[in-house]
Amino acid sequence: MAVFSSTEELQDVMSLLWHEIKESPDMANKLIQSKLIVQFRYREPEGLLTIDCSDAETMKIYTGPINIKPMIEMSMKADIAHEFWLGKVNVPMALMMGKIVSRGPTPKALALLPVIKPAYAIYPGVLEGKGKNAQMAG
Amino acid sequence: MTSFTQAFKFQNPTIINFGLDTASGIADLVAELGGSKALVVTDQGLVDHKIVNPAIQSLEESGCKPVVFSDVPPDSDLQCVERAIEYAKREGCDVVIAIGGGSVIDTAKAVNIGLCNEGDLRDFEGINCLTHRLKPMILVPTTAGTGSEVSAVAMIRDKENGKKLLYGSRFLFADIALLDPRLLVSLPPHLTAATGLDAVTHCLESFVSTTANAVSDSLALEAGILLFANLPRATSCGDDLEARSSTLLASCMAGLAFTNAGVGVVHALAHTIGGKYGTHHGLTNAVLLPFGLRLNMSTTEKLYARFWRHLAGSGVSRDMPYTSLVYDPSLNDEQAALALVVAVEELLKLCGLPRSLRELGIPELTDEVVMELAEVAMTDPAIMFNPGEVTVENLVDILREAF
Numbered sequence: 001m002a003v004f005s006s007t008e009e010l011q012d013v014m015s016l017l018w019h020e021i022k023e024s025p026d027m028a029n030k031l032i033q034s035k036l037i038v039q040f041r042y043r044e045p046e047g048l049l050t051i052d053c054s055d056a057e058t059m060k061i062y063t064g065p066i067n068i069k070p071m072i073e074m075s076m077k078a079d080i081a082h083e084f085w086l087g088k089v090n091v092p093m094a095l096m097m098g099k100i101v102s103r104g105p106t107p108k109a110l111a112l113l114p115v116i117k118p119a120y121a122i123y124p125g126v127l128e129g130k131g132k133n134a135q136m137a138g
Numbered sequence: 139m140t141s142f143t144q145a146f147k148f149q150n151p152t153i154i155n156f157g158l159d160t161a162s163g164i165a166d167l168v169a170e171l172g173g174s175k176a177l178v179v180t181d182q183g184l185v186d187h188k189i190v191n192p193a194i195q196s197l198e199e200s201g202c203k204p205v206v207f208s209d210v211p212p213d214s215d216l217q218c219v220e221r222a223i224e225y226a227k228r229e230g231c232d233v234v235i236a237i238g239g240g241s242v243i244d245t246a247k248a249v250n251i252g253l254c255n256e257g258d259l260r261d262f263e264g265i266n267c268l269t270h271r272l273k274p275m276i277l278v279p280t281t282a283g284t285g286s287e288v289s290a291v292a293m294i295r296d297k298e299n300g301k302k303l304l305y306g307s308r309f310l311f312a313d314i315a316l317l318d319p320r321l322l323v324s325l326p327p328h329l330t331a332a333t334g335l336d337a338v339t340h341c342l343e344s345f346v347s348t349t350a351n352a353v354s355d356s357l358a359l360e361a362g363i364l365l366f367a368n369l370p371r372a373t374s375c376g377d378d379l380e381a382r383s384s385t386l387l388a389s390c391m392a393g394l395a396f397t398n399a400g401v402g403v404v405h406a407l408a409h410t411i412g413g414k415y416g417t418h419h420g421l422t423n424a425v426l427l428p429f430g431l432r433l434n435m436s437t438t439e440k441l442y443a444r445f446w447r448h449l450a451g452s453g454v455s456r457d458m459p460y461t462s463l464v465y466d467p468s469l470n471d472e473q474a475a476l477a478l479v480v481a482v483e484e485l486l487k488l489c490g491l492p493r494s495l496r497e498l499g500i501p502e503l504t505d506e507v508v509m510e511l512a513e514v515a516m517t518d519p520a521i522m523f524n525p526g527e528v529t530v531e532n533l534v535d536i537l538r539e540a541f
Contacts, residue, residue, distance in 0.1 A: 073264075092400055092522045093349045095265045097147045098308070103264035106304060111517030 002044050003082040009130070010047040010078050011063040014040070017085065017126045018051060018061045021119050030115040032059055036108060039070035042078040072104035086134060087120035146351035148398045152288050153314045156387060158379065161192040161278060161318040164235070165200030171274035171313055173233030175203055177226040179246040180237045181210045189280055189321050190237050205229040207249075210238065213416070214245040215295040216259060216303070223252035235276045237321075239333070240284035240419070243277050247292035247310045250275055260296065260303060268307040277312040280321050282372070282385040283333025283420050285340055285393015287315035302413065304519075317390055319383040327373045331489035332420035334369040334385055338485065339423040340392035341365065342431065343402040345445055346438040347523040354399035357391045362445060363452045364388035366481065370458055370488040400523030403515075404430035407533065410515040417498045424491045425498060429536045431479045437526035442475035449481065460484050495541045503541045508534050 004010035021027050032053045040049040050068055052060040062068070076084075080099055083089045091113060094100045102109060124134035155167065168176050176197055180190050185208045197204040207222045226234070226249060234253070236246030250272040251262050262268060277287040286292075291306045322330075344350060345358040364384045371381035407430070408422040431442065450465040462480035469477065483493075492498060503511075512533035515521065521528055 073267075090348065092519070093146070095306070096349060096398070096400075097145075098266050101264070101266040103267040105263060105301070106265050106306075107517060107519045110519050110522060113522070 002079055004045055004047075004078050007045045007047050010042060010045055011049060013126060013130055013132070014047065014049045014081070015061055015063050016129070017119065017123055018049065018059075020122045020126060021116065022059045022061065024118065027115055027118060028059055031112060032056060034108065034112060036072060036112075037068060037070045038072045038074065038109060040081065041073055041075040042081055043075070044077050044079065047078060070104070072102065072106070072109045074109065075101040075103075085120060085123035087117075142352065144351075146349070146398075148351060148353040149290070149308060149311070150288060150394055150397075151308070152312045154288070154317065154390060155314055156317040156390075158320050158383070159192070159318060160316055161237075161321055162196050164193045164276065164278070164316060165196040165202055167276055167314050167316065168197065168202050168233050168235075169200065171233060171276070173202065173274055175205060175229065175231050176233040176235050177222070177229070177231035177249070178204045178206045178235045178237060179210060179222060179242055179249060180206065180208050181239075181242055182208045184208070184238055184280060187324055189324070192318075192321075193235070193237055193278065204235075205231050210242045210245045212241055213295055214241045214248075215297050217297065219245055219248040219252060219259060219294055222249045226253055231273075233274045233276070234272075235278065237278040237280060239279065239281040240286045243279065243284070243286040244292040244294060246275065246277065248294045248305065251305060251310075259294075263303045263305060265304075265306040266308075268305075268309045270309065272309050275312045276314045276316055278316045278318065278321065279386070279389070281325060281329065281333040282322060282382070282389035283336035285337065285389055285396060287312060287317070288390055288393040289397045291397075315390060317386050319379055319386045322382045322386060323377050323379070325376060327376065327490070330376065330385075331369065331373045331491050332418050332424065334365060334372065334389070334420070334489065335424035335427065335486070335491060336420035337361065337385070337389040337392045338365050338369070338482070339404050339427050340396040340401065342427065342445065342482075343404055343523075344392070344395040344399040346434060346441045346525045347400045347402055348525055349523055350399040354395040358395040358399075359445065359448045361388040361391035361395065362449055363454060364391075366449055366460070366463070366485060367452070367454045367458060369485065373489045401520045402430065402524035403433060403521055403528050403533075403536075406515045406518035406521040406524070407511070407536065409518050409520065410511050411495065411500070413514075414511065415498070415500050417495075417500065421492060421498055422495075424486055425493060425495055425540055426536065428479055428482050428486075429540050431482065433528070433532055433536060434524065434526050435475060435479075439471050439475045441525075442478045443469075443471040446474040446478040446481065449478070458488065495537070500541070503537060508537045511537055
């Protein structure tokens with residue numbers, strides 16, 4: 001059974017998580033410095049999340065379709081995204097196994113993985129805030 | 139090697155066609171793939187030295203008119219790829235053949251992307267984002283090192299934007315890798331050694347990588363034996379077909395290993411240094427490999443020890459003067475792992491390879507440059523497969539010591 005029951009629930013959780021990341025200077029500053037626009041395209045259920053750091057000043061978080069051309073697109077099942085935020089996904093392995101599709105300069109996105117690692121600890125709290133149990137869901 | 143309970147996927151859809159003079163039969167392979175007009179991507183040096191002749195002759199005699207594109211530079215770029223695509227489209231090519239080293243092979247893969255997809259090649263940069271099969275592809279390596287003939291990636295320089303484009307997709311696997319050792323006979327000693335050390339690095343880094351698996355391990359171990367036993371001979375006696383065959387096969391096996399398991403810190407640094415100074419990839423790996431092995435020693439001692447026992451146990455020191463590879467069952471893991479590092483250093487010496495970055499032509503490494511290189515290397519994808527955590531400070535130390 002899929003972790004997220006609807007697009008709305010998925011986008012809600014992911015958006016909340018990214019807003020928490022935005023509030024954490026350690027993570028946010030490094031992401032903003034990257035000047036990247038990264039779009040996450042989820043399936044089962046479908047979902048779209050865009051993180052725009054292109055102005056090097058602030059992190060903008062959008063859910064749903066938006067008229068911004070991303071520099072990097074990462075596509076995956078929503079369940080893979082969930083497992084990723086629980087710290088259970090080896091990203092190079094997931095790329096090798098075709099579980100993640102990355103369009104654009106992938107190395108730039110991979111370089112940010114250590115930066116967002118502290119969010120693994122935040123994610124279960126975000127899920128719980130939305131009435132979901134991280135362990136049950138995972 | 140990781141636990142047998144860990145999931146993995148080992149991919150190799152490529153037929154490996156190995157043997158002396160197999161290039162002379164390439165037309166049959168083109169026919170098997172249903173091709174009638176082959177684009178042959180190569181470089182001018184290989185044309186001048188008639189390395190491509192057996193394949194071209196085979197194609198001509200079969201009536202499959204080869205369309206030769208020989209304008210590939212050592213570090214291929216998007217403009218070159220675009221010229222080749224235009225040429226192939228104009229000529230109506232339905233098969234892509236590459237005869238050459240890593241740059242030629244990567245060019246051919248990128249050309250194939252462009253032949254089968256409309257639009258700017260930059261739009262297809264990424265991992266797993268190609269959506270359909272490309273034209274049939276035969277890759278014929280003329281060096282023994284990169285393993286590109288069995289890899290699913292291609293890297294092309296985008297000079298306009300000052301960056302390298304990375305393409306990774308299962309559709310970039312060749313249909314056939316044609317390994318003809320005779321094509322390597324005239325490869326000069328320094329290139330034989332340098333490219334060979336790329337393969338050695340593939341063996342050692344893939345064997346300890348975070349995504350290593352039982353299949354990649356077996357290939358890395360066996361390729362390691364072939365390389366330690368034959369690379370010095372292939373370097374000093376280029377026409378030794380036994381040594382050429384062994385190193386070509388080993389390079390392919392190491393290519394399969396790293397394609398499925400990744401590489402590590404040595405490649406991350408070599409990519410970075412090569413990007414800044416244009417140093418030869420194999421040579422840069424050669425210089426850095428002992429340092430990378432030492433860095434990872436604390437996390438991979440058991441694995442290095444296993445590699446050493448496999449190498450030493452194969453009797454490689456009977457034919458080659460490796461003092462560090464005389465099998466001694468009394469060595470503990472720490473001693474065996476250290477013996478492996480010494481064996482690599484002995485191999486470098488036997489092949490007459492440089493031991494410092496300075497010898498590669500890097501004039502100076504200021505503190506500022508060292509820090510810049512270390513920070514860039516930390517963002518190289520190769521480092522994600524490294525078995526132990528690597529810090530900027532670790533890389534700074536390696537760069538200073540290796541200089």
